[in-house]
Amino acid sequence: MKLLLVEDEEALRQTLVEALRENGYLVEVAVSFEQAYEKIKLYQYDCVLIDLTLPDGDGLDLVRTLKSDGSAAGVLILTARDGLDDRVQGLDLGADDYLTKPFHLSELNARLRALLRRRQFNGHHHIVFRDLLVWPDLSEAHVRGEPLNLTRKEYDLLLYFLANPGRVLTKEAVAEHLCGDAVDTADSFDFIYTHMKNLRRKLQEKGADEYIQTLYGVGYKLLKE
């Protein structure tokens, strides 16, 4: 999977590249509008991650260019601009998804995974993880051939973990993924407690034991082995 990250802020760019590479993506970067424009004109990407506020141009123009070129690349907008106003415009232009800074890296992984899945596999995609077999577009999950009976939220939660295998996920990030801006840092644990408990119980019942590790006071981790 080849990605283009358009981000002018060096410190953020580094971390994003690092996190994305860890997840197995091939990442190229563009530090300015001009550079990004050149790259999207010359090369093909599976997904372009665009920061809207660039020193030499508006990221929305890159979205326009990609769309008018009929590019197959998915577009994920990353922005510090106020989400209340720009979200609509970005999505109207044809962006696939939108993340407001600051965001959780794990959330970026999950969104990117979902975006690529939607665009690349037309519903014929499955995820294999240890004993798990998951068909995201059918909302089905199996443990060693046995179906897991999950609620919508539990399934969502499972996909979120699968998008971030081996990563420590803070409970705030998990809560925000499940319930969006409804979550306050003060009560994020309450938001996920029941879902986490049920997902773990259901996995355990099917013999997928010890998949999710709790890191006390910090969060959770989906163990690779």
Add this chain to the structure above:
Amino acid sequence: MKLLTATTRYYLLLTAGLFALASALLYVGFGWALRNEVEELLYNRQLHIQNLVASGLPLPAAAFTDNLEYSQQPLPLGFSDTLLLDTVEREMVPYRQLTFRLQPARAVSAPQWLTLRKSLVETEDVLAVVLGVMVGVLALLLLGVVGLNRWLAGRIWSPFQRTLAALRAYDLQRHQPLNLPTPAIEEFAALNQALNSLSERLVLDYESLRQFTENAAHETQTPLAIIQAKLEQLLQAPTLMQDEGTANLVGETLRATLRLSRLHQSLTLLTRLENHQFVPTQAVPLQLEEVLRERAAMLEPLLAARQVTLTMHTEPPLPLRTMHPGLADSLLQNLLHNAIRHNYPGGQVEVFLQAKSLAISNTGPAPTGDPARFFERFQKHNLASDSPGLGLSIAQHICRYYGFKIQYAFTEVDGRHTLRVQFA
């Protein structure tokens, strides 16, 4: 009272007084002058008669007996007034008379007293006519002057009226300078200029505030995003898995960063609401019931964790409300979250949505502070909570933005807190 009315009123009062005084003076003056005239006439006649008599000529025959009267008896000398019957008009008529002693040329004859009379009727008529004309002219003059004054004042004050109209129509939310013209009258020109620079200043201030808010929103989020991303990467470090203490530290720092970023977003939202920085075109007709159900569904896990039951009561028909979707979300989110947060475990939240109002009522411990201050920023009902206490303030600002009324009430009987939003 209008400025013009006020000046006209004083003007009228003064001129009416002067007018009355002038009329009285005119009356007295004319009367005196005419009387004088009559007296002079009578006196001339006296001299004439005395001359006639002195030169031995007989007294002229009186044309009208009224006008001349002889008497052998002494009479008081000099001028006096009298009333005589006018036989034609059959009414008493005022006369001025002059009595003098006539010494005939020949000493044989006894002296006589002669009274000359002159009717004052004509002079009174003259007086009336003159006075009438004068008073009429004065009155016309007065009216003319008042009218002229009003017209002139209206004309001269018209730039002021225009300025006043422009000020009254000035929309503070449009953030445009006034651009008043410079009228010919210096004072008004100065006034307009002062107002122009004032409005320009306002626009500039607003603009810098808007820029500050925007910059604060963009520029602060970027370093926050960096901190958050770096901390998240730090959490992935394999060595941390063995070091629970450090992992916890990183976790706490990450949490504080999140809080800071949330706080920042909330404050930016408040400022934008206060400055009306939302584009009205982004408002869409919304069914609040839908938004409410959506938000309640999002809060479902929290309700479950706190064992709070939420019941919705809707009373159709519910009209669509034109609102910015983000603001509608935020309003309902904050109200619902507030009702769940300040509740007992196992408590209740009841939502009543009607065409004209929304009430969210919840069980919970009696309020400790002044309820009027609940809407203020950073008011925490529960000091232990690390929520910043901006929720109700945001709700109030959104209500104010849309002209809704929001009220808090606590009923002691069943220990319920109710927040009622009255739609405009």
